[in-house]
Amino acid sequence: MLAGCSSDEGAVGFGFGEDEVVQQNDLRSTIPYEVELTGIDPQEEQLIASLNGASTARRLQSRPTASRAGLQRRAEDDIERFQAVLRSKGFYEAQVTFDIAEKVSTDPVDAQSPDAEDGAGNASGKSTENKNGDIDGSAAGSEQAEGADAPTPLVLSYQIDVGTPYLIEAVDLKTTYPDKVIERAATDAELEATHLQIGQRATAEPIILAEQYGVDLLRSRGYPLAKAGKRTVMANTANKTISVTYAFNAGAEANFGTVKVNGAEEVDADFIAGYRSWGAGEKYDPEQVRTTRRDLAQSNLFDSVIVKPVGPISDSGEIPVDITVVERKHRSIGGGVNFSTADGPGANAFWEHRNLFGAGEKLRLGVEASGQEQGLTSEFRKPQFLRRRQALVAEGNAKNHDTDAYQGELVDSFVGVERRLGENWSGTFGFTAEYSDLTGADSPNEQFYLGGLRGILKHDNTDNPLDPTEGNRLELNVSPYVGLTDTDTSFTSVSLGGSQYLSIDDDGDYVMAARARTGTIIGEERGNLPSNKRFYSGGGGSIRGYEYQKVGPLADDGDPVGGRSVLEVGFEFRARITESFGIVPFIEGGNVYESNNPDDISLLWATGLGFRYYTAVGPLRFDVAVPLDKRENVDDDYQFYISLGQAF
Structure with a gap:
């Protein structure tokens, strides 16, 4: 369960044995194959795309294996990958098996050849792999017969039983404040703020993202140093539901404190600090921080702007705020031309200074002619x-x-x-x-x-x-x-x-x-x-x-x-x-x-x-x-x- 909520795709490492290395210029030594996924509702498009994206067999399909056993190892590797993806999509009891069989030819000539099938209806001299990965038939049948023109293609078919998807049954919050710890169920407003709903499928991505939304919610309530703790996910296998408990450390509540400007060169630091959208001693609000950063960025004076609170919180309950800027060039020249049969030709040019006296004053002089x-x-x-x-x-x-x-x-x-x-x-x-x-x-x-x-x-x-x-x-x-x-x-x-x-x-x-x-x-x-x-x-x-x-x-x-x-x-x-x-x-x-x-x-x-x-x-x-x-x-x-x- 916890593994299913630790990644939105559930991908693991890529590792293959030495016998997977194939000389690409020796096509006779490899066995081409196709990959099929069965048992999944076609409307689960995102799930199918995620499985295909995680599949080793899919990714290496252009590099066929030298033997059927090599393809089996790719399939076995995929089972673990598929299980992780399925858990991340809320299918915690999904079952994955596979079969490897020769591709059935649709060519009438091949179907009528003497050695096409034996009396039992199986491909002569070949083996079929069952869903448990065991190979039936002689070992010699697993390799391409010596002297054959080309190997018979294989079909790797995954059978996926997704089972019943697990749903979110409860969302609880455990918040640690400087003087107390509060454990309770999330309110409807908090569920909406964290983009979760009781009864929705327990997929990993919204569960993971909700944790950061919870941190943002605490910060919006005046706790600038709030951070997430250990998340706990419990499963009820009988009801096919999960309960999520989020742990947060709120830190101390704070008001806005002093503002420090870093990186100011030609632009006056007090002018930059004057862009703050909060008043002295006002309760901390991250939206005010975002507004200040946006206004500074739109001034056209800086290449980059960072506005962030920096701890610790003072004894008076105030948190300092750092504004860090990288100034851009403040002078520019430009011009343009235009033409129309109605207005005739035209041209213009301008000179502009965006920091004339050091406090963002902009002067633009232009000339126009048409x-x-x-x-x-x-x-x-x-x-x-x-x-x-x-x-x-x-x-x-x-x-x-x-x-x-x-x-x-x-x-x-x-x-x-x-x-x-x-x-x-x-x-x-x-x-x-x-x-x-x-x-x-x-x-x-x-x-x-x-x-x-x-x-x-x-x-x-x-x-x-x-x-x-x-x-x-x-x-x-x-x-x-x-x-x-x-x-x-x-x-x-x-x-x-x-x-x-x-x-x-x-x-x-x-x-x-x-x-x-x-x-x-x-x-x-x-x-x-x-x-x-x-x-x-x-x-x-x-x-x-x-x-x-x-x-x-x-x-x-x-x-x-x-x-x-x-x-x-x-x-x-x-x-x-x-x-x-x-x-x-x-x-x-x-x-x-x-x-x-x-x-x-x-x-x-x-x-x-x-x-x-x-x-x-x-x-x-x-x-x-x-x-x-x-x-x-x-x-x-x-x-x-x-x-x-x-x-x-």
Whole structure:
């Protein structure tokens, strides 16, 4: 019983006699054989796979033995292995026997040969091994007759009677505390936490894993030095059940104590310690330790992070915590290129420092250039601003725009606070200022000085930023603006966008992806809005198949004028055909409306096919799209796009 619960497979050592060594180039001196398992329910797929994986005869089937006796030794070795596997799967009274017989030929010519069978119906001059491993027949029959062209193949057949599986009847806990020992049955909540159930089959793996779950449960209750003792398993052969008693040494209960940082070089040690998610003197909780390690790892400042309590517990009941880090390089440069028939060619480059003043401050400077816009960008982020999981963020941009919708200069800036609101939620709030001098259709006032607020609420639980296969994203943006020189100008822009990803296979090779966006502008008519604050649609980032910004109202000359509301939807089926290549059929639709509450939701649709080349940093995307609602003298027959990362 104890042996059955000491391994999830029950494998033992591999040892063979010297007579197992066979010269592979002398096939006449070996006897090929086949292996069969009988007596097992075909639905026990895991059990069958485990038996085949443990079998010496299976593993060495490509290296046949020189004699029937050699095959018998392999079979005898397998019996012990099979018994261990069966016990680990809950079959503690299983019986294993084997037979070795010549393979029955299905060739009519062989069946009619004079020496095929003797009068008793047995293979002439051969022997048959019974289930106890004894060889019947003459010794000479066990070897290949001299002068024969090839030995007759053998069949090694294991007969396995699994018997009645044993079930878990009881789970008891014996916990030793500094001042007492408590023995009791596990509660329903503790059984659930250790992934055990009364009445389940007594397989080794969950019984072994439950011990570590029990240790984790004690640590979650404030005992950081808890460890497992000797596990006891008792069998009731009459009822075919087992009882498991887990022994634990809880150690002393403790609160969080001092934090020591190891490995800090350029990053300030106090800043690193500030990532701890617990307060001074708070009761020990391993979940807080995991949260701290995750937040430090996500800071992009370190190659590795280890956060762990270290004993002993002090007389005041506090346990110190060590944070050990290995810093990564803090500076990087990079860039990229893209091209589409709608947006034209484009390129960008950036320089980034992720530890500007020694406390994780990130500064990123960039330059962008394309046929539609050229300019400079800057971003600054100071993490742990005033409190943990809160950052000071700032950005500024100075660009020249040259699109069909508007042309001119734009300078904008933002300063605010970004705060994590949970594991997958974040919020940003701050102040924005903007100057624009743009020439566009339906824009009587070309210069605007605007001040306003920006509030963003985000949710993201996807598994990969460039190529998600599971999860969803959501972003709500509310931005009120007022004119700084023209006090009559006042409007609020509201937009909501999201995407959903669903993998239809375990490996994430086939993914259904969908996205949607809607928005409205309240407070001003379209003609009184700056051209860049209106909604536009069309192009590689919205509705592929239509030119950039060309979905929606158009002026008499065909230039887009934008609108006060927008609606977009898109669907993709992402199929990864090989390790490096994939295809993505897609369909997208959308429209822009003059009013802030469109009278109808008529959409312009497009469809296409994408190709993906998967790289270490993300998929390289090539998409071809055609408009389904092509407008005469406005839309081209097709558009194509090249960039890094999925479309959404």
